[in-house]
Amino acid sequence: MSLTLYYHPLASFCHKVLIALYENGTEFERRIIDLADAADSAELQALWPIGKFPILRDHAQQSDLPESSIIIEYLDRRYPGTHRLVPDDWEIALEVRLWDRFFDHYVQVPMQRIVSDRLHATNGDLTRERSTLETAYGMLERRMASRIWVASPDFSMADCAAAPALFYARTVLPFPDDYGHLNAYFDRLVQRPSFQRVIDEAKPWFSFYPFAQAIEQRFRQAPDNA
Numbered sequence: 001m002s003l004t005l006y007y008h009p010l011a012s013f014c015h016k017v018l019i020a021l022y023e024n025g026t027e028f029e030r031r032i033i034d035l036a037d038a039a040d041s042a043e044l045q046a047l048w049p050i051g052k053f054p055i056l057r058d059h060a061q062q063s064d065l066p067e068s069s070i071i072i073e074y075l076d077r078r079y080p081g082t083h084r085l086v087p088d089d090w091e092i093a094l095e096v097r098l099w100d101r102f103f104d105h106y107v108q109v110p111m112q113r114i115v116s117d118r119l120h121a122t123n124g125d126l127t128r129e130r131s132t133l134e135t136a137y138g139m140l141e142r143r144m145a146s147r148i149w150v151a152s153p154d155f156s157m158a159d160c161a162a163a164p165a166l167f168y169a170r171t172v173l174p175f176p177d178d179y180g181h182l183n184a185y186f187d188r189l190v191q192r193p194s195f196q197r198v199i200d201e202a203k204p205w206f207s208f209y210p211f212a213q214a215i216e217q218r219f220r221q222a223p224d225n226a
């Protein structure tokens, strides 16, 4: 197996794939893309003209895969580890895909718009984005009342999507204090070793994040082995 991940350690959709790779100890090479660098940007555009990462290059298959969910599904089938992230049971798999879509569309996308507005100082009307996040938090509070993981009895692709989405979303719109089930789910996610590793690797870059001050101190401290 020879895999290269084109990514950035601060980027939330890249976190989603890193979690999947770390869950199974899948070996890969890293290619950090700096979007502010013209050559890096051109390299990414050549792989996927949409210009978004992560992208996974599979050298053995001579293929480049865009889109975080597609990459995770691909890894799960072509390079499966001990921990399947999309279960074989089709009904549970459907639920996993549904909640994966939920986090991408209704948590990541509104959060990205709020972050982008701050980054580019566009001062836009973000009422709709905040309202979508509020609705998503309410749905999760109800759903997580009776669950450990969001879509399947085991940690799945949907939880890979949830972790970075919620990590950054709560910096732009904190969870209500009385949402005990959502807060408990978030604590389970951040205790997962795969996501702890992702956060540790992102720490040196947090100062570039426009809402860095809203990242809790517990996540900003240097890793114990630093």
Ligand SMILES: N[C@@H](CCC(=O)N[C@@H](CS)C(=O)NCC(=O)O)C(=O)O
Residues within 6 Å of the ligand: 011, 012, 013, 014, 035, 051, 052, 053, 054, 066, 067, 068, 069, 104
């Ligand atoms: N649907 C894509 C979204 C990827 C995405 O939005 N990536 C962000 C980084 S988290 C990006 O490339 N942003 C750069 C840009 O939009 O110019 C996926 O699931 O991979």
